[in-house]
Each structure stands twice: as C-alpha cells, then as structure tokens.
Amino acid sequence: MSSDPWGRVDETGTVYVRTADGEQVVGSWQAGSPDEALAYFERKYEGLVVEIGLLEKRVRTTDLSAKDAQVAIDHLREQVEAHHAVGDLQALRDRLDELVKTVESRREERRAQRAKQSDEARKAKEDLVVEAEQLAQSDQWRSAGERLRALVDTWKGLPRLDRKSDDELWHRFSHARSAFSKRRKAHFAQLDAQREDARKAKEKLVAEAESLSASADWGPTAARYRELMTEWKAAGRAQREHEDDLWNRFRGAQDVFFAARGSAFAERDAEQTENLKLKEELAVEAERLLPITDLKSARSSFRSINERWEAIGHVPRDARPKVEGRMHTVDRAIQEAEEAEWRRTNPEARARAAGLTGQLQGAVDKLRTQIEQARAQGNASKAEKLERELEGRQALLDQALKGLQEFGG
Template identity: 40%
Template sequence: MAPRPLKKPTQPVAAPPAYSTSLEEAGRFARVEDDGHVFLIVDGAEHAVGQYPDATRDEALGYFVRKYDDVVSQVALLEQRVVAKAPSSDMTKTAKHLRAQVGERKMVGDVLALEARIDALLEAISGIEKAERAVQDELKAKELAAREAIVAEAEELAGRDPSTVQWKASSTRMNELFELWKAAQKNGPRLGRGTEDALWKRFRSARTIFDRHRRAYFSQLDNDNAEAKQSKESLIKRAEQLSESTDWGQTAAEYRRLMDEWKASKRASRKDDDALWARFRAAQDRFFEARKAANEAVDDEYAGYLVAKEALLKEAKAILPIRDLAAAKKALQSVRDRWDEAGKVPRADMGRIDAGLRQVEDAIKAADDENWTKTNPETKARTNSALSQLEATIAQLKEDLADAERAGNAKKIATAKEALAAREQWLQMLQKSAQDFS
C-alpha cells in the first residue's frame, strides 16, 4: 500500500529552518521522488517513510529530517539526565518509547546510529536503577537505626526516677521524639508492617509510662500556686505602671519583655491564673489603645499630605504609555524630586501610593532595557556578520548558476536555483532583523 500523503499546509511555507542534521547528510540515508515520496535507506533496504506533496525535494526531505532531529533532541536530553544521574523514574519508559519510534522507520537520518545510542542509554539507565535500589536499601537501614534510637531514648526517659526528672525539658523532648516518629512514618522509607508495629508498641508503652509519672508529679503542684501568684502579681504591677506611658516604642518593647516573662513563669491554678491574666491584659490594653489613638491623630495630620501625593501619582501615571523614552525619564525624575517633599501619608495608604509610583518606574525601566537590547552593539555586530556571510554565499551560488547555465546542465541549474532561492529568503529575514537595530 502506498504511503498516505501528508496534508499540505494552507499557509505559505516560510523559509526553511536550520536542521541539526543537514539535508546533504540526510540525503545519504534517503531517496526522494518528484511527487514528494520519501524512502529511508537502511543497510541497502528502502523503507517508505511518507509523502510530502506539492513541495520541493528539499522540503519533503526536510520534513522527515525534522522528525529525526526531534528524536535526537529527546535522546540527547535523556543522555544528559543519565550523565547527571537524575532519578531514573520514567527514563526506561521514555527510552523504550523513543526506540520504538525509531524502529517504525518514519523519519530520515542515521537511524542505526540513533538506535545504538538508545540501546546504550537503556543499559546506563539499568545501572542507575540498580544504584538507586542500593541507595534505597541503605536508606531503610538508616531509617531502622533512627527509629530504634527514638524508641530507645523514649524508654530511657520513661525509666528515670520521677523525683529527678526535669519535667518541662523532658516533656518537650518526649514531644519532639513523637514528632520525629510521625515525620519518619510519613516521609521515611517503609520498614515493613511487622517491624514498624513492634517498634510502635515499644514507643507507645514508653510514652504511657512517662505520662503517668508526669501526671503524678504535677498533682503535687498545688503547693507552688502561692509562688506563681506572687510572681505574676509583680508582673501585673509593672504592667499597670507602664500603662500611662507615652514613650510608645520603648514601652511597647517593655511590654513584649513582660509578656515573655509571663509566658515563662509558672502557672497557678486555672481559676487564679485566668484572673491574673485578665488584670495583666487590661493594663496592656490601656497602653495600646492610647498608642492607637495617637497614631490615628498622626494619620489625620498626614491626610493633607495624601492629597499632594495623589496629585503627584496622577502626574506620574500620565507618563504612560511611553512614547518618548527620554521625555518620560525626565518627567519621572521631576515627580521623584517632589515626592519626598510632599510628606508622609497615612499608613493605610502607604502601600497603595508607593506601589502606584513603582508601576510607572517599572514601566520606564522596562522600556529603557528594551531600548538597550535593540541598540546593543554586540548583537548588531553578530547580525551584520551573518548578513555578510550569507551575501557571500549568495554571490557564490549565482556564479554556480551561471556556470551551470553555460554548461547546459539542467540538474545543476535546478539545484543552484533552489539553493539560491532559499538563501535569498534567509537574507530578507536577516535584513529585516538588522533594521531593528538601525
């Protein structure tokens, strides 16, 4: 059965892109008929690749060369992952898929060499997978040792004489051990149901014994309530003395220190502690409410400055869209010169006002960067160099065409005309790019 013709694009065909595999090189592996049928040659045998009708031979060949280049690119990417020893995950599946694509013989290029590369990839990936399994086994061994260390430390805490235990630190550590256990169970490698269950039973038993000893100890804390109340009464007195202060910054810092001391102090009974906290909190509230009122008064004063800043922001936004970069930069600088002199604005408006000016600044910076890119002498030089080389090539092709016409060689005439037409199209594209730098 003849290969099914490919649908010809309805839009005009642009200048052909550069190929990773040159058409001259690809021609060693293919035969192209006048009607666009392309055949791949492998070890002397031809394989029908497909048809690209209503096109030149180079266009038909180039279509299937691009398919080959696409697979080559994917193989190269996979090779980079292998060299970088990236996680194998789907590498084998990807390599096998690429191997199957090449085996279909629906592309043009050195498919035997490409298949050899893919086969080498599969072997290398197999090695990576073996190494990953070895790493996983090592991780499991380390995880088992870490879990056993958690259990052993929990059992050691539970086995201490309750009268010698520092309960706050020990309780914190027991909670840390529990968090470590949960994190290991959630994120660590699996150790097997039997192993994990046995370790968990030991850990749970140690925590139960520890909690029982802790409850017994804290049941004796009633004698400490008087000391705790006295300490907190002292903090309340200091808080009440500070409540009338107008030194907002220093006093707020002192309240933070008082709060830290409060948190670090011992707890009284629930009833006493709640009442003490209410008094301490009330002293703080008087100070912070007074500070809030003072800040609101300042904001009222700054409201007049807000009008000036709003006007400057409106002036800055009028710069956009940018039509004359130099004029825009000058106008923005004028706004900046007057910005700080306009005064502060209420805190609630600071973010909005500053963001509005930044938006204009960012737009001008982006325009400035774009202008630099277009006028970058290095980029312009590279474009001019490419133009010179292409013009020299076109001149040589014209000479080749003239020689072929004098010799009456129809085949060379056709080849020279096709090559000349392609280079002239590329020249037009480069000339257009060069105009952007002028």
C-alpha cells in the first residue's frame, strides 16, 4: 500500500483522496505500482490547479462575460466534485468559490457600468433631440442642415436604449428632421417662384432698355434708365443661370445709350466752348462802350452786339452766369443813361421839380426870418426849435436843387 498526505492506494489498487468528509474513492489502478497510481491522480490534481489558475487570470484580465465564466467555473467544479484527483480538493473549492464572488462582483460592476452608459446615452440622445427640435425652426438652411446631418452621425454612434425609450426619442428626432426638411423645401419652392417672377420682370426691363439704347432724346431717356435701374433692384434676383445673362444685356443696352450720349455731349461741349470764346469777345466789345458818353451811339452799338450774341448759341452752363453778367452790366448802364436822359428832358417833371424847389426855398426863407425875430425878442428856446426845423427843410431843399440840376436848371 502507498500513500501521501492527500490520498492512498490499498491492496486492491483502489485510490482514495482524503477530504473533510472522509476518504473518497478516486479510481482504480491496475496498470502499475501504487506510487505510479498516486502520481497519475496527483498530476490530474495539478491539471485542475492550472485550469483554475488560467480561469482566474482570464476573469481578472479579459472581458470574459459573467455567463461564460460561470460555465467554466461549473465545469471545473464538476471535475473537483467527481474526486478524480488526489490533492487538496477543498482548496480548489475555496478558489472556485472566491472566483464566483469575483465574477459576481464583475457582473455587478458591469451592470452598474451599463446602467451608467445607458443613462449617459439617454442624456446624450435627449440633448440631440432638443437641439434637433430647435434647429427645425431655423432659417439658416445650409448650416442647420449640415448640423442635423452631423447629429444623425452622432446618434448612430450612441448605444441603444430600451426599445420603448429609444423609439420615442428617435420618433421626436426624426420628426424634427422631417419638419426642417419640409420647411426648407417650402422655402426654396417659394424662392424659385419669386426668382421666376423676377426673371419675367427683368426680361421686360431688358426689352425696354434695349429699345431705348438708340434714343437721342438724351434727358428723358437717361431719366427712364434711372427708373429702370430702380425697378431692376426692386425685382429681386432671378435664377442664377439667368441672372448674369439678363444683367449683361441690361447693362449693355445702357452702355450703348450712354456712350452715344457721351459722344454727343462731347461734340456739344466743344461747340459750346467755341461759343463761349465768341461771346467773351462780344462782352469785351460791349464793355468798351462804358462809360456811356454818347447814348444814341452806345444804344445802336449794343443792339448790334446783342444780335450777334443771340445768333451764337449756348455756352457751357457753368460759364453762362459770368459771361451773361458782363453783358447785363453794360445793358443796365445804357438803361440808366436812358432814364437820366428822360428825366433831364421831361418838361412836366422839370416843372414839378422847379415848383417844389420854389416852395422849399420859400419855407427856408420864412424860417430864417422867424429865427431872427425870436432872437431879437430874446426867445432862445423858440429860436433853437426853429433852427432844428430849418435844418430839415434845408436838407430837402438841397436835394430838390440837385434834382433840378439834372434837368439842366
């Protein structure tokens, strides 16, 4: 008979293992010596030790699921409980029990982790839904559309929730996207309609602009082009494929008209510059009549100058006031000379002036006599009052005498 601390082999070749509950039969060995029998079943025990050690390592260092770990533990436990090995089987049971606790702890950790991930995923999806619902009301079609597409990609990268919660959130998310797409589609449909209206309106403006391009009615046509430009801006933009072509035609028609007007104005300016030179020469000729010494000759000469002036035509607008002012100065001098001559030769006016002068002279003489009398009487205050009155009458008399001299008297 052979034995070790954990087992023995009896005379019949039966192998036993010692446990807390007493000896348990491990098996029968007939192929060799008792020591070989014990060595064989001890190796089986060492094999179980190695397998349990490997399982412990897998549980600690890999993502082995709790279910798979439990299956492996149960399998090893069946082998330990079968008593087909010689060794400290209770130690193996204890290790398996600890491994069960470890697996359960890992199970709880993973359950808590999944719950946390689920809560985070729910919060993340709720945030996506809220943002999508806000974007659904946006009119920033390009940026909002790009952001919604990015939100979809973010959604796809998040874990699924329970079916009910996930479906409810997805329904809201999808509804927000659909609402935005519907509004954007309606907006661009309306925009297309507006652009079509703008195209039709601008085609009419182009047609009118092209019809006016050959006009030589410079002022009214230029004014109408300005009105057409205002109408063009108010019409809005047409479709991109039409806008540039319509604008090029519209602008081209204006360019034709304004180029022709510019050429005509250049010719007109050259002619008016020459007219100005001629009128300046006439103004010099008219100014030589000043001062007026021979009214009849001056009047005749100025009439001749004025006739030639009227025959010349327009001058540049900015030069007109100065050159015409020079002629007006000579014209006014002749008119003033005519008025002076008329006053000098008018008998009735001369008679009235002489009569007024006589009346004033009489009043002055009378006041002087009264002043002398007052002084003789010693009435100084009366004399001073009469002297002040005399000063006024004398001034009127001096003025009347001056007027009378204009009549040659």
